[in-house]
Structure formats: structure tokens, C-alpha cells
Amino acid sequence: MGDVGAGNWCLIESDPGVFSELIRGFGATGVQVEEIYSLDDESFTPLKPVLGLIFLFKIDKAAETKSEGALVQDSRLDEMFFAKQVIHNACATQAIINILLNVSNDGLDLGDNLKAFKDFTKSFDGQTAGLAISNQEQLRSVHNSFARHQVFEIEEQTQAKDEDLFHFVGYVPFNGRLYELDGLQEGPLDHGAVDNDKGDWLTLAREVLQKRIEKYASSEIRFNLMALITDRRAKYEKEIEELRQKTGGIEDNDETMIEMARLQSLLDAENSKLKQYKTDNVRRRHNYIPLIVNLLQVLAEQGKLDEFYETAKKRTEELKKAEMKLK
Structure with a gap:
């Protein structure tokens, strides 16, 4: 059976349960990943605040399908974290790290490992930061924990030349601008001004994504979009506790009881979903x-x-x- 060897990175499935567990494995807490099935505003509203977006698309060489973002080459690079992808198959972790290290939100705790990594790479250019990721054993180990068991090791050179290649990129608001963080580019791509306080960056992000998807016309329909959001369980637990304190722990009216039941139902749904994620991830790792x-x-x-x-x-x-x- 072929295994992922030292220095190699496996392919990662585009799944919110996988990405959420990757983030926890990296040591970060307070956030989770949810899949988005439509670019309509109604799909994003229940998830707010959305901290970043992870977009999966097929790589091709057609000029018309490339991103229209403007390459950042000025002093903004000193303030942002950006790592180029120097590792084959690492774009999933690359997209997550590029987003996490640029998010500013009280709910996100990067954890000791990512905090130390962010400080260590503070003055690095994109290429050097990418090399730093490749040498980060914890990141590689967590990433490769999702490697699929194979009966035979398939050499890269024997794979079909026309095999479809897919790639993850991140979108995140930073200091009043929307940036696309693509490890295959030379740096962050600027898509324009946004108002972070109002949270309207998603309006521009949806426009950018819709325009890019439409460039493929009918030649490609395989896209995937996931959102990095604050931990829903923590949110509902906090709201339940605040409601209890507000009422003194006495649920003596219909309105309070209905709201408490609604929040508890949402919390139960999140716990059930997390349990299913864990079951699915165990099955992914199991050697059948x-x-x-x-x-x-x-x-x-x-x-x-x-x-x-x-x-x-x-x-x-x-x-x-x-x-x-x-x-």
C-alpha cells in the first residue's frame, strides 16, 4: 500500500467537516467551516459574520478564466500574511493558513503553534513563507492525516496528461480591501474597497466569484465554495446563557420559552452535525x-x-x- 511519505502532501477532499477538523488540528479554535450552495444573499445571511471564503475551481490555461484582481506589490505586503504554494497538493492547507493569519476577529484563537508561526514569518516574502509551511511538521502531519489508503502508489508521471486539476484559493477582507489569496500567484490580488465594519465585503466577493464562474460558460460546472465562520456552538451557548441571566433563570413566559427552545434546537443541530463530521472523518481515515x-x-x-x-x-x-x- 502506498503511504504519504515524509515531505509529501496528500490531496484533501473539499468538505466542511474536513476543513473544520484541519483547523482544529492546527490548534485554532473559535471558528468552523460551512459549505455554501448558492451565491444568493440568503445563503450567506445565516452564517454571518463570515470571516473568509474558500473557493475550489478547475485550473486551466485559458486567459479569460483567470482572476481579475490586481497584484499587490507595495507596502501592504508588510502588513499581510501571504505564502506561495511551493508544495504539491498543499493548496487546501495553503488556503486555510492564508485566511486564518489575516483574520481579525475576537472569536478566533489561532493557538500557540499558528501564533508562533505567524510571528516567525512576519518579515518573510511569499516564497519564503511557502517554504516555511512546507517545513512545518504539525501542519503537514494534520494535513496528511486525511490521506486515502491506496493499494498501489501511483507515480505522478504515469497519470493522464489531461487529468483535471483543481485548486483552492481564499478570499478575505483586510484593512478595507477584498483580497484573493492564491498560492499560485506572486502575491495577494486586490479586488477593491469594502467596508469591513458593515460586513459588505461579501457583496463584492459574491460579484467577483459570480463573474469568475461565468467565465467558464458551459465548459465547467464543478465549483465548491466554503465559508470560514465563527463557532456556531459557542454562539448559541452564549446566547442561551445571556437569556438565562436576563430572566434570572426563570422561563415564566411564552416568548422566553420559545426563544430558549429555538436556541437549544440550533445548538443540538450543531452538536449533531459535529458528531456526524467526526464519524465521516473516521471513515475517511479507515483502511478498507x-x-x-x-x-x-x-x-x-x-x-x-x-x-x-x-x-x-x-x-x-x-x-x-x-x-x-x-x-
């Missing part, structure tokens, strides 16, 4: 290969392996034909 090998052996002994193989082969061909019709 011995089970699969044993299953194949049993099917072979029962003379059913060829039948299952032909059925799977036929189904795969049908799916390929259906996919070709959609293109």
Missing part, C-alpha cells in the same frame, strides 16, 4: 483495503468474481457514455 481484499477472495472462491466484474464493467461504460452526452 483488507476488507476489500477478503471480499474479493470470498467472491472468487464462490465463483462470483467474474460475474461481478462484468456487471461493474458494463455499468462503468454506461456512465462514461452518459457523461459524454452531457459534454
Whole structure:
């Protein structure tokens, strides 16, 4: 079985449960990641305050699909954290770190490791900061804890030349401007002025994302957007406690009881979601290969392996034909 070796970084699934656990693994607390399915304002409102956005898209060489942000090359680089991606497959962690180290919010606690890393890289340029990430063992270890088990190690040079490559970038407001933090660029990309206090940076961010998605026209529909937000459980627990203190712990009217029930329901939903995230992440890490090998052996002994193989082969061909019709 191929394993992720020292110095190598695995591919990361675009999933809010994975990203939330990555952040906790890095030592940061007070935030979580939620998936966004639409760029409508209604999709963002329940999540506010949104601290940053993580966008996944397919990389291509077409000039028209590139970002329109202006490359930052002035003294703003001294105030922001930006790391270039110098590690293959590390763009997920790269996007998270680029966002976290530029967020200013009382709810976010970076933790000792990220605080020390931010101080250590304070005077680094993008290339050097990227190299610093590559040498940060805790970041690599947490990142690679999501490596999928493989029966064989597939060498990069044997992969198909036309294989689709996807990339994570971050969007974050900083000192009154919206920035795109893309580790494949030479520096942060400035998308314009925003009012951080009013939280209207999302309006501009949605416009930027919508415009970029539309550039792909009908050639690509595979995009993913996630939001870095404050910890919902902490928010609801605080509101429940404030309501109890306000009423002296006595829920003696319908309005108070309804509001308490609403907050408790939201808190229960978050706890349930977190529990499901943990279950899903355990399954992602589990090595199913011995089970699969044993299953194949049993099917072979029962003379059913060829039948299952032909059925799977036929189904795969049908799916390929259906996919070709959609293109």
C-alpha cells in the first residue's frame, strides 16, 4: 500500500467537516467551516459574520478564466500574511493558513503553534513563507492525516496528461480591501474597497466569484465554495446563557420559552452535525483495503468474481457514455 511519505502532501477532499477538523488540528479554535450552495444573499445571511471564503475551481490555461484582481506589490505586503504554494497538493492547507493569519476577529484563537508561526514569518516574502509551511511538521502531519489508503502508489508521471486539476484559493477582507489569496500567484490580488465594519465585503466577493464562474460558460460546472465562520456552538451557548441571566433563570413566559427552545434546537443541530463530521472523518481515515481484499477472495472462491466484474464493467461504460452526452 502506498503511504504519504515524509515531505509529501496528500490531496484533501473539499468538505466542511474536513476543513473544520484541519483547523482544529492546527490548534485554532473559535471558528468552523460551512459549505455554501448558492451565491444568493440568503445563503450567506445565516452564517454571518463570515470571516473568509474558500473557493475550489478547475485550473486551466485559458486567459479569460483567470482572476481579475490586481497584484499587490507595495507596502501592504508588510502588513499581510501571504505564502506561495511551493508544495504539491498543499493548496487546501495553503488556503486555510492564508485566511486564518489575516483574520481579525475576537472569536478566533489561532493557538500557540499558528501564533508562533505567524510571528516567525512576519518579515518573510511569499516564497519564503511557502517554504516555511512546507517545513512545518504539525501542519503537514494534520494535513496528511486525511490521506486515502491506496493499494498501489501511483507515480505522478504515469497519470493522464489531461487529468483535471483543481485548486483552492481564499478570499478575505483586510484593512478595507477584498483580497484573493492564491498560492499560485506572486502575491495577494486586490479586488477593491469594502467596508469591513458593515460586513459588505461579501457583496463584492459574491460579484467577483459570480463573474469568475461565468467565465467558464458551459465548459465547467464543478465549483465548491466554503465559508470560514465563527463557532456556531459557542454562539448559541452564549446566547442561551445571556437569556438565562436576563430572566434570572426563570422561563415564566411564552416568548422566553420559545426563544430558549429555538436556541437549544440550533445548538443540538450543531452538536449533531459535529458528531456526524467526526464519524465521516473516521471513515475517511479507515483502511478498507483488507476488507476489500477478503471480499474479493470470498467472491472468487464462490465463483462470483467474474460475474461481478462484468456487471461493474458494463455499468462503468454506461456512465462514461452518459457523461459524454452531457459534454
